[in-house]
Amino acid sequence: TPSKEGKMFIKALFDYDPNEDKAIPCKEAGLSFKKGDILQIMSQDDATWWQAKHEGDANPRAGLIPSKHFQERRLALRRPEIVQPLKVSNRKSSGFRRSFRLSRKDKKTNKSMYECKRSDQYDTADVPTYEEVTPYRRQTNEKYRLVVLVGPVGVGLNELKRKLLISDTQHYGVTVPHTTRPRRSQESDGVEYIFISKHLFETDVQNNKFIEYGEYKNNYYGTSIDSVRSVLAKNKVCLLDVQPHTVKHLRTLEFKPFVIFIKPPSIERLRETRKNAKIISSRDDQGAAKPFTEDDFQEMIKSAQIMESQYGHLFDKTIVNDDLAVAFNELKTTFDKLETDTHWVPVSWLH
Ligand code: 5GP
Numbered sequence: 001t002p003s004k005e006g007k008m009f010i011k012a013l014f015d016y017d018p019n020e021d022k023a024i025p026c027k028e029a030g031l032s033f034k035k036g037d038i039l040q041i042m043s044q045d046d047a048t049w050w051q052a053k054h055e056g057d058a059n060p061r062a063g064l065i066p067s068k069h070f071q072e073r074r075l076a077l078r079r080p081e082i083v084q085p086l087k088v089s090n091r092k093s094s095g096f097r098r099s100f101r102l103s104r105k106d107k108k109t110n111k112s113m114y115e116c117k118r119s120d121q122y123d124t125a126d127v128p129t130y131e132e133v134t135p136y137r138r139q140t141n142e143k144y145r146l147v148v149l150v151g152p153v154g155v156g157l158n159e160l161k162r163k164l165l166i167s168d169t170q171h172y173g174v175t176v177p178h179t180t181r182p183r184r185s186q187e188s189d190g191v192e193y194i195f196i197s198k199h200l201f202e203t204d205v206q207n208n209k210f211i212e213y214g215e216y217k218n219n220y221y222g223t224s225i226d227s228v229r230s231v232l233a234k235n236k237v238c239l240l241d242v243q244p245h246t247v248k249h250l251r252t253l254e255f256k257p258f259v260i261f262i263k264p265p266s267i268e269r270l271r272e273t274r275k276n277a278k279i280i281s282s283r284d285d286q287g288a289a290k291p292f293t294e295d296d297f298q299e300m301i302k303s304a305q306i307m308e309s310q311y312g313h314l315f316d317k318t319i320v321n322d323d324l325a326v327a328f329n330e331l332k333t334t335f336d337k338l339e340t341d342t343h344w345v346p347v348s349w350l351h
Contacts, residue, residue, distance in 0.1 A: 008041040009055060011344060013128035013313035014075075016065065023074070024064060025049070031063025035313055038133065038344055039065065071129040128313040133344040136256075144237040145338065146228060146255040150244045150311070151262030152303035154279040154296055156321045160262065161239055163328050164335070173236035175227035178204070181219035194227070212246050228255065237335065244311040251314070253349045258338055260331070261315040264304050265322035270297045273322060316343070 018030020031052055033039060038055040042062040048070045051062040066074075138145065151157045165172050179193040180201050189195050196204075201220045204210060213222025223240070231238035232255075242250075250257045264270055270292075278289040279296050308315075317334050321327040 009133050009344070010039050010041060010052075010130040011133045012037045012039060012130060014071070018064070021066070023066075026064070029064045031065050033065070036315075039130075068129045072127045075127045075129070132347045134347045134350060135342045136345040136350060137342040138339060143232045143235070146232065146238050146240060146250065146257045147335070147338070148247055148250065148257045148259045149239065149241045149262060150247070150259065150307065150315075151241075151321075152264065152300045152307065154274075154292065154300050155262050155264050155304070156324060156327070157241055157262045158280075159324065160321065160328055160331055161241060164239065164331060167332070171237060172239055173231040173234060174239050175223050175231060177221055177223050177227070178210075178213075179219060179221045181217075181221075193221075194224075211240070211250065212242050244307050244314070247311065247314050251346070256345060256349055258316050258343070259314050260334065261307070261312075261318045262327070263308070263318050263320045264297075264300045265320050267297055267301055269322050270300065 012033045012035060015034050016030075017032045018024050018027050019032075021027070021030065024030050031039075031054075033054070039052040040055050041050060041052050043051040044067070046067070048067055049064045050067045052065045053059065053062045149157050149161060161174070165174065176190060177193055178196055178201065180196060180198045183189060183193075183195045187193065198220065201213075201222070204224065205213060205220075205222075209224050209226065210222040211225055211228070213220055215221075223242070228238050228240060240250075247257065247259055265273070271294075274292045274297070277292060279292045280289050319327055319330050319334070
């Protein structure tokens with residue numbers, strides 16, 4: 001399905017500098033880009049080097065970029081830990097490849113590329129290269145998109161989420177988690193938690209009903225996919241904070257997740273701004289808020305770097321939480337734009 005007037009767009013999931021690419025036939029002909037850039041494909045006639053330009057760039061001259069197939073293959077070869085024997089049916093990577101086949105006019109080129117892939121020695125499904133995207137704008141009567149907030153412990157994600165919720169309780173909602181612990185007298189079922197038996201919880205885990213779950217003091221706690229659905233069904237924007245590795249399971253047509261990464265500022269700014277603040281060291285340790293230590297700051301920076309390098313290609317927006325009020329304003333603006341502006345989403349999210 002070619003997206004806009006038969007044009008094809010891709011989102012780059014990695015940084016590329018032709019000057020550092022030994023394989024490119026001519027460095028001057030290369031197009032450099034950054035992770036997250038939207039590129040328009042001008043030609044895929046060559047199986048190894050595609051021709052592309054930056055979306056919206058008035059200059060009609062296209063530059064060379066490595067083809068998806070070529071980039072996947074050389075990255076997989078470079079990163080031996082992800083190299084696996086090629087499976088015959090590869091569900092994970094079929095989406096883009098299939099649409100690629102259908103959207104190409106030159107049948108011959110496609111065919112050879114496809115056969116090339118089949119004879120490959122490696123499964124390159126987990127190598128982020130490009131994703132075919134299309135412009136999407138939410139229709140007024142359409143459900144809101146799921147908004148996923150990710151960030152390292154202590155970065156202030158919960159504070160930002162709380163501020164957003166109280167800024168408009170009619171508009172924003174959060175999921176109600178499930179737990180197996182007994183209900184306390186002041187709690188009601190479906191408000192603080194959905195209280196279920198251990199047996200049911202385990203069955204639900206088996207049936208992949210949870211986005212994430214954990215154990216605390218011999219009880220299970222978890223967030224179900226249905227709890228996200230019920231917030232969206234109330235015509236609210238659903239805010240969810242999860243570990244970044246869960247995001248890829250949420251990237252479906254149904255949720256159209258918009259992923260916001262809350263990033264810590266420099267270590268110097270952390271020291272200045274968090275001097276008198278307290279950290280809740282983990283989700284399962286809520287009672288024990290204690291002052292930030294130098295180790296907490298370093299851990300936060302390190303954890304943010306790992307998140308960015310492993311999952312950065314899934315982030316739609318990065319907000320640095322230096323000053324809380326400034327970060328909150330940026331978050332609010334991002335949410336407003338999410339509802340009114342046109343955004344690039346994977347083609348697989350629109351039929
Ligand atoms: P409590 O039983 O005191 O309400 O909560 C115990 C712990 O469970 C808290 O640290 C809380 O943050 C954690 N918890 C609550 N909901 C969830 C959830 O959906 N997933 C996980 N992993 N932990 C949760």
